[in-house]
Amino acid sequence: MSVSGGPLVTVTIPMYNNERFIRQTVESVLSQTYTNFELLVYDDCSTDGSYEIVASIDDPRIRLLRNPGNLGPEGNWNRAVSNIRGTYVKLICGDDILFPDCLEKQVAVFEEMGDERISLVCAQRTIIDADSNPLIKKINLVEGGRHQAVDVTRKLIRMGTNILGEPVCGLYPASLLPRTRGYSATVPYTIDLDFWMQLLKLGDLYMIEEPLCAFRISDESWSSRIGDLRYHQFLEFMEQTASDGSFEITDLDMFIGKINCAVHSMTSTVGFKLFA
Incomplete structure (x- = not known):
């Protein structure tokens, strides 16, 4: 059931200077086969035409808000x-895309599981370029x-990379938000993974096998601007996660993860430079 008779799903977009991509992102949400949702767009005082583009889209499901000052x-x-x-x-960055049946298939997992302790439903994703x-x-x-949270977290650490996906990949129960610290950019590159870890302390992961969304790589994306800091920030995330005993991460997990993290960092840096 939805909260107070409202929409079953809230899709929310924190937007800042996404003029090039925001219309495509918004339209991918509005084109969902699942229709019982609201779409919130929070403009963080964009200096380009992002706000005006969203304001020009006539759909009653959209609520467009502008922050009184830039929040970061x-x-x-x-x-x-x-x-x-x-x-x-579902939180989506202002340049990513939902495939038409994304919400339908992710909501179905929660609805079919009933009272099962699932705190996060993710889907595989496609990686796209600026075009x-x-x-x-x-x-x-x-x-x-x-x-189970312990199993997937230990695998994440060993692989030294994001195996769960970016914000666009996930759907989670709103009732869990008060039990988290919210999104933290203490380690900016892993703001999404830090939040996924908070959710996984509250329940299990369900992964949908097929890609239901697209994560965009471009020179305008936040992860691209972080650049060479990615490696060091992922290591910091690994150390923070390992310090939480509930995930049962071993010294061997960390040793393997650091090696893999270095490999992923070298290949992903090349990828960002080639495709940006």
Whole structure:
């Protein structure tokens, strides 16, 4: 059931200077086969035409809000989930895309599981470039189905990379938000993974095998601007996660993860430079 008779899903977009991509992002949400949702767009005082583009889209499901001052990514992401009506929440960056049946298939997992302790439903994703051309059609680092938090977290550490996906990949229950610290950019590159870890302390992961969304790589994306700091910031995230005893991460997990993190850092840096 939705909160107070409102929409079952809240899709929320923290937006800042996404003029080039925001119309495509918004339209991908409005084109969902699942229709019981609201779309919130929080503009963080963009200096380009982002706000005007969203304001020109006539759809009653959109609520467009402009922050009184620039909050930065962490502040805007948290504001984006501060006033929702849906039972489930999906946060999307202003340049990513949902495939038409994304919400339908992710909501179905929660609805079919009933009272099962699932705190996060993720889907595989396609990687696209600035012109929406697919670079990688499917990232598949976690098998489809249900996974206990300890198992998936230890695998994440060992692989030294994001095996769960970016914010666009996830859907989670709004009721869990008060039990988290919210989005934290203490380690900017892993703001999404830090939040996924908070959710996984509250329940299990369910991974949908097929790609239901697209994550965009461009020179305008936040992760691209972080650049060479990615490696050091992922190591910092690994240390923070390992310090939480509930995930049962071993010294061997960390040793393997640091090696893999270095390899991923070298290859992903090349990828960002080639495709940006």
